[in-house]
Amino acid sequence: MTSTMTISIERTPLTITREGLAIQVEELSVRLPFARKPADLSEVGGFGNTRILVTETREMTQSDFDSFASNLMKSRDWLRGKGGGTGDGYFCVEVHAPGRPYLYVNPEGGDYARYVARLG
Template sequence: MTTTLLPPYQLRIRFSRKPANYRAMMRELSGYYVEPELIWVIERKTMTQSEYRAFERDFAKPQSWIWELNSRPGHCIMVVAPRMPTLYVRAEGTDHACYVGLPADEE
């Protein structure tokens, strides 16, 4: 996994609150209206497909790279991997992916 600090930019994201995994996030985002939030994207985590799949299987698993974001509410991390959907993660005071979402235009 590599980390790239980005010049902060704003993006409208639809977040799922405390999803267990990727499927739970998609169920919530496709089954209910979730108001998009304007957030600041501040860094990108580039993962291999296997790292990404391990992450998407259990969003509640503690991640040291999420813990580092704790002190910055309203900021999020973009998670990318080859041929996988880009995810956006907000920590909200935790060490796991408390809020995970997709851009509002990708529903």
């Protein structure tokens, strides 16, 4: 028998000023550990609890998600120039596909998944 679990994470809309620009984000009610430069999903996890500020969500097919998660160091145009940090938090792209975990990606201005946290 297979069972399903649903997790609800509260999101708080915020406007954060960074370098003189107002950025609309959603702060997650949980903090997660980030892995630095993980090669694939097996290396995501770690220590610490970092504040997550979601700047955008990218929905993927299961196939696209699996391809992304199996090669996190690969250059991707849709990550270029995004991410960064503020105080105790990271600006993240939320990545999700049906039946897969949520990933929070901070490319730190680059074009690959430099810092990654996982939920689920």
